[in-house]
Amino acid sequence: MEKYDLIIIGAGAAGLYSAACAPPDLRVLVLEKSPSPGRKLLLTGGGRCNLAHSGEPGELIDHYGWNGRFLRKAFHRFGIEQLTVLMARCGVKLYEDDSGRFYPVGDRAADVLSALLSLAGSSGVVIRCSMKVTGISEESEGFSVVTQDGAFSAGSVLITTGGRSYTITGSSGDGYDFAARLGHNIVPQRPALVPIHLQNHPFRGLPGIAFKGSICVPVPAGGTQCCRGEFLVTDKGLSGPAMLNISRHVLQGTVLKLELLGRDDFAVFQESVTAPGMKPELKTVLSRFLPGRLAASVLAMADCPPGLRAAETSRSRLEALHSLLTGMELTALGTGGYNEAFVTAGGIDLRQVNPATMESLLVPGVYFAGEVLDIDGDCGGYNLLAAFATASAAVSSIAKP
Numbered sequence: 001m002e003k004y005d006l007i008i009i010g011a012g013a014a015g016l017y018s019a020a021c022a023p024p025d026l027r028v029l030v031l032e033k034s035p036s037p038g039r040k041l042l043l044t045g046g047g048r049c050n051l052a053h054s055g056e057p058g059e060l061i062d063h064y065g066w067n068g069r070f071l072r073k074a075f076h077r078f079g080i081e082q083l084t085v086l087m088a089r090c091g092v093k094l095y096e097d098d099s100g101r102f103y104p105v106g107d108r109a110a111d112v113l114s115a116l117l118s119l120a121g122s123s124g125v126v127i128r129c130s131m132k133v134t135g136i137s138e139e140s141e142g143f144s145v146v147t148q149d150g151a152f153s154a155g156s157v158l159i160t161t162g163g164r165s166y167t168i169t170g171s172s173g174d175g176y177d178f179a180a181r182l183g184h185n186i187v188p189q190r191p192a193l194v195p196i197h198l199q200n201h202p203f204r205g206l207p208g209i210a211f212k213g214s215i216c217v218p219v220p221a222g223g224t225q226c227c228r229g230e231f232l233v234t235d236k237g238l239s240g241p242a243m244l245n246i247s248r249h250v251l252q253g254t255v256l257k258l259e260l261l262g263r264d265d266f267a268v269f270q271e272s273v274t275a276p277g278m279k280p281e282l283k284t285v286l287s288r289f290l291p292g293r294l295a296a297s298v299l300a301m302a303d304c305p306p307g308l309r310a311a312e313t314s315r316s317r318l319e320a321l322h323s324l325l326t327g328m329e330l331t332a333l334g335t336g337g338y339n340e341a342f343v344t345a346g347g348i349d350l351r352q353v354n355p356a357t358m359e360s361l362l363v364p365g366v367y368f369a370g371e372v373l374d375i376d377g378d379c380g381g382y383n384l385l386a387a388f389a390t391a392s393a394a395v396s397s398i399a400k401p
């Protein structure tokens, strides 16, 4: 049986980052079930690869829901600086856009993939593709990693098999089974960063319309969680960054509150409508705040007939518009499936993983990194950042036994 110090299962973002950081004196094998590595990485950011987001560790962890605290230690040791230095070693420079998102100069995910592969290659890491791992068993010294083409022996195993979303890229939840068979608790999974399907979809006829606003949902711990940003109307409901970010809190029947106009904007709208001698149509006034077709749809919901003049708007119609524009209640029918979800929520129970080293607290020598952990981040580079940070934590502790 071939023997390695470390076997990494999965050549996605986390697996390849670990391979790229592996010290040359460590014998490392990466086993990847797809015919080529980094398939999902190539799709990220629409092919541009939004590979990180700026922020101090304390701010970053707020972008991963309740489990973000687990990442605190990893983010104290790993951030943009380390990522920038590593990428620069292969001539890939990074830039930050106005909203704090980081991309490779050239906007090509393929450059990031090539850099990781080249760094891994220069450290002597062996990557074998079309090698599906089917199980891991504990041996007297280390582990046996079983594939359909035979078994390999390893001192340590790093599971970076990803979640369940975009199965076509290779991530189909295999790592959860390996971890469960080694005795770990697996938090049930569900699609995250995923469009929401709505009951009585209020904008059904308007797919493709984009708008800005804010969405709030009640959360089990009490209170509400809100996201502000861009929305996109879909056939079945709403998508867009704000909706995707709130989706981790949405279940069938969840009541969401959509704010199309903030309090100040509504006050300006109301002033314009009630100003003496206001001749324009109500739709024209509302279209200063919302896309025209969306404005027409909201006016119809408030029973305002087409052609109604702003000055002729009754108090009751204005009140109806107030509740629709500042807190429209939407009920979730559910979310899109894993084929629409950018990431998977749930996974390896974080209570069984050391947050400084990513080593299992149950089975020493087994490590986890990336989306296989019960971590899911917001849109904006947070998921790749978490994959790299957990990979870096794991590989640096394996390298220094």
Ligand SMILES: Cc1cc2nc3c(=O)[nH]c(=O)nc-3n(C[C@H](O)[C@H](O)[C@H](O)COP(=O)(O)OP(=O)(O)OC[C@H]3O[C@@H](n4cnc5c(N)ncnc54)[C@H](O)[C@@H]3O)c2cc1C
Residues within 6 Å of the ligand: 009, 010, 011, 012, 013, 014, 015, 031, 032, 033, 034, 037, 038, 039, 040, 041, 043, 044, 045, 046, 049, 050, 051, 052, 131, 132, 133, 134, 160, 161, 162, 163, 165, 166, 169, 170, 171, 172, 173, 174, 175, 341, 342, 343, 369, 370, 371, 372, 380, 381, 382, 383, 384, 385, 387
């Ligand atoms: C379309 C899309 C766009 C995205 N854009 C962004 C973005 O711009 N920024 C961002 O931060 N995040 C983005 N994400 C999320 C991000 O890509 C993931 O969070 C990240 O890739 C997770 O990395 P990972 O290594 O944990 O898993 P993956 O990248 O999914 O890699 C897991 C690997 O393990 C392999 N594997 C699985 N099972 C086995 C097995 N049994 N044997 C061997 N190999 C196995 C898989 O084939 C796969 O290659 C996007 C996701 C999608 C779907």
